[in-house]
Each structure stands twice: as C-alpha cells, then as structure tokens.
Amino acid sequence: MLIVVALGGNALLRRGEPMTAENQRNNVKRAASALAALIGEGHSLVITHGNGPQVGLLALQSAASPDGAFPLDVLGAESAGMIGYLIEQELANLASQRLYATLLTQMRVDPHDPAFSRPTKPIGPVYDETTARRLAGERGWSIAPDGDRWRRVVPSPRPAEILEAPVISFLVDHDVIVICAGGGGVPVIAREDGGMIGVEAVIDKDLASSLLARQLKADMLLMLTDVDAVYVGYGRPEARALRRVGATELSGSGFPAGSMGPKVSAAIEFVQATGNPSAIGRLEDAAEIVKGRQGTLFEA
Numbered sequence: 001m002l003i004v005v006a007l008g009g010n011a012l013l014r015r016g017e018p019m020t021a022e023n024q025r026n027n028v029k030r031a032a033s034a035l036a037a038l039i040g041e042g043h044s045l046v047i048t049h050g051n052g053p054q055v056g057l058l059a060l061q062s063a064a065s066p067d068g069a070f071p072l073d074v075l076g077a078e079s080a081g082m083i084g085y086l087i088e089q090e091l092a093n094l095a096s097q098r099l100y101a102t103l104l105t106q107m108r109v110d111p112h113d114p115a116f117s118r119p120t121k122p123i124g125p126v127y128d129e130t131t132a133r134r135l136a137g138e139r140g141w142s143i144a145p146d147g148d149r150w151r152r153v154v155p156s157p158r159p160a161e162i163l164e165a166p167v168i169s170f171l172v173d174h175d176v177i178v179i180c181a182g183g184g185g186v187p188v189i190a191r192e193d194g195g196m197i198g199v200e201a202v203i204d205k206d207l208a209s210s211l212l213a214r215q216l217k218a219d220m221l222l223m224l225t226d227v228d229a230v231y232v233g234y235g236r237p238e239a240r241a242l243r244r245v246g247a248t249e250l251s252g253s254g255f256p257a258g259s260m261g262p263k264v265s266a267a268i269e270f271v272q273a274t275g276n277p278s279a280i281g282r283l284e285d286a287a288e289i290v291k292g293r294q295g296t297l298f299e300a
C-alpha cells in the first residue's frame with residue numbers, strides 16, 4: 001500500500017521533554033523504527049511531520065538575536081530541513097535498501113483565511129499559566145491552554161495547494177520514500193505579479209497530509225501521535241476510546257482545535273474524498289494500526 005504517514009511534533013519530541021539535539025535524535029530513532037517496520041512489510045511511504053515544538057524553539061532563539069527575529073515561514077523551512085535530515089538518516093540506517101529524499105514543500109494558503117485573526121496552533125515549549133501570561137505580555141504572543149499547561153499559539157490557515165506536488169508524485173512513481181510537507185509545509189501566498197512570498201503562520205500538518213494523500217491517491221492516511229486512539233471525553237473519568245468510526249459519524253469541531261480536532265477533520269476529509277481508510281494512533285503501534293488492531297480507524 002501507499003501510505004501517507006504523518007508524524008506529530010509531540011511524537012518526535014515528547015511532551016515536557018527538554019528540546020535538546022540528543023532528545024530529538026533519540027525520538028527520531030524511535031519513529032524510524034516504527035516506520036521501518038512498515039517498510040519491511042512492503043508498504044510504500046510518504047512521510048510528513050509536525051514541527052510545533054521545534055519551530056517554537058527556533059522562534060525563541062531568533063527573537064533573542066540582536067539582529068532581529070526571522071519570520072515563521074523561514075523558521076518553518078529551517079525546522080523542516082532539520083527534522084527531515086534526521087528522519088532520512090535514521091530510516092536509511094535501518095532500511096538502507098530503499099531510496100529517500102527530503103523535500104522542502106511550499107503550501108499556498110488564502111491570505112484572507114479567517115485563521116489569521118484566530119490563532120490556534122500551539123508552538124514551542126509548554127509553560128505554567130503565570131509564565132505564559134507574562135511572556136505573552138512581554139512578547140505580544142497569543143497563548144492558549146494545552147492540557148494542564150499553556151503554550152504560544154499562532155495562525156494556522158488551511159492548506160490550499162501543494163506547490164511541489166508534481167515533484168512528490170514523480171519521486172513516488174520512482175519508488176522513492178519522500179519526507180515532505182514538514183510542519184505542514186512552508187506557508188506562502190500569491191503576489192499580484194504571480195510569484196509567491198512567505199507568510200507568518202504554521203500550517204496544521206494533518207490537514208496538509210490529508211491534502212497530499214488525496215492528491216497522491218494514497219491507499220491510507222496514517223496519523224501517528226503520542227496517544228493510542230481518539231477519545232470522546234479525553235482527560236475525563238468517562239473518557240472512551242473510539243476504535244472504528246464511519247466518516248459521517250464524527251466532526252473535527254467536537255475536538256480541541258490545536259490538537260485532535262485537525263486530525264479528525266483530516267481523517268474524515270481523506271475518507272470522504274477517496275473511500276480509503278485513515279487512522280490515528282500511537283507511534284509505537286504503527287504496524288498494528290495499519291492492520292486494524294490498534295488506534296482509531298476511519299472508514300467510508
């Protein structure tokens with residue numbers, strides 16, 4: 001099967017973990033092991049990944065520079081290159097018989113998307129509420145709860161077009177495992193002269209992955225994160241895991257906008273457009289999720 005696999009930023013860097021190069025490398029090794037198992041079972045993969053923790057850290061480092069901060073689109077490209085490099089290297093160490101390519105991916109968005117006035121995408125480290133509110137006041141951030149902690153949130157417009165889609169398709173047709181759409185892709189808007197320019201935002205990688213999977217006519221969209229399934233009432237005593245769901249039975253609007261909501265929306269959009277299944281679950285369970293034994297499976 002051709003599977004578009006979306007790795008969550010929190011699957012690559014565990015929640016609350018120090019954002020060191022060593023931790024990032026170790027977590028990518030863990031992700032590569034799960035992906036190599038899928039490759040070993042004969043699946044072709046296109047791998048996307050989040051960048052919320054990483055781009056937030058780069059933004060903090062950039063803001064501390066006396067020469068001024070870099071915009072989020074440039075930092076998004078930087079994080080995509082960093083994470084893609086690690087994924088490609090660790091995967092090749094485990095499955096050296098395959099060809100790999102990491103591709104920076106521009107994602108066109110609508111400059112009038114209402115998301116620009118309603119930031120929802122968490123980036124960077126987690127803070128206690130007092131610290132988050134202080135930083136928001138000092139730096140002009142928007143902030144929002146993330147579980148029992150707080151994080152900076154930025155605009156997350158919907159992806160409208162993958163500019164490198166023909167290149168990705170070409171590589172897939174030649175049996176290359178592609179790592180692309182890092183951090184949801186680099187957000188760009190069209191200029192009046194027909195060119196493109198970056199914009200301050202971070203695109204949700206699950207919605208970008210769903211668009212990519214539809215364009216590639218993938219057999220499955222697989223979203224891997226740090227929770228084992230989609231839960232109704234997550235975090236409450238009555239929480240219940242969903243195992244098999246019809247695409248018309250749920251709506252992403254019933255889940256948190258900065259985390260599970262886009263995943264559920266992406267899963268539903270893919271199933272409704274293609275009739276093929278999508279799934280959400282824990283990174284370590286990847287092979288079992290594809291077999292329908294773990295995670296949450298969305299079906300037509």
